[in-house]
Amino acid sequence: MNQDMALLSILCYPDPRLHTVAKPVAVVDARMQTLVADMLETMYAAKGIGLAATQVDIHERLIVIDVSEERDQALVLINPELVWTSPTTHRNEEGCLSVPGIYDGVERFDAVHVRALDQHGQSRTLQAEALLSVCIQHEMDHLMGKVFVEYLSPLKRNRIKTKMRKAQREDAR
Secondary structure, eight states, rough: OOOOOOOOOOTTTTGGGGGGOOOOOOOOHHHHHHHHHHHHHHHHHTOOOOEEGGGTOOOEEEEEEEOOOOSSEEEEEEEEEEEOOOOOOOEEEEEOTSSSTOOOOOOOOSSEEEEEETTSSSSEEEEHHHHHHHHHHHHHHHHOOOOGEEEEEEOHHHHHHHHHHHHHHHHHH
C-alpha cells in the first residue's frame, strides 16, 4: 500500500453532514489526485462499490466507483451530470457504506449517460447500465445531500435511524 494514501472516515446516517449539497470542483489539481487516491483506498477497504466525497465529509462533486469483480476498474467522476436517462426504471436492492447493514429496494433508471471530468481533468461521457448505472445514480444522490433511505417509507426510515443511532452508541462505548 502506498504510504501517502490515507483511509478516510465514512460518515454514518443519520449524520446531518450527509445532507450537505456538494459544490462543483473548481480545479483538478494535486489535492484532488490525493483525495481520489484516498477515497478509492477507503472504498476498497470498506468493500464498497462506490463512494461520494460527501460521505467522507468533503463537500465537493467527486465520486469514485468500481463495480468490477477484480476490483481493478476504478472510475473517477468529477462534477458528474446526467445527460440522458432511460425511459425505463426498475427496483434494485441497494446498500450504502453510510448505512451499514441496511439494504432495501430503490427505483432507478435502467441506463444513464453521465458527463464528468476524470482524475486528469479530461471531460468524458460514459454510458452506463445495470449495476454501474444504479451505482452512479446512488452516488450522485449523495452529492445532492440525499441518502438512499430517503426513498423509503417514513416508517422504514425511522426504524433505520433508530437502529443506526443504537449501533453508533454501542460503537462509542
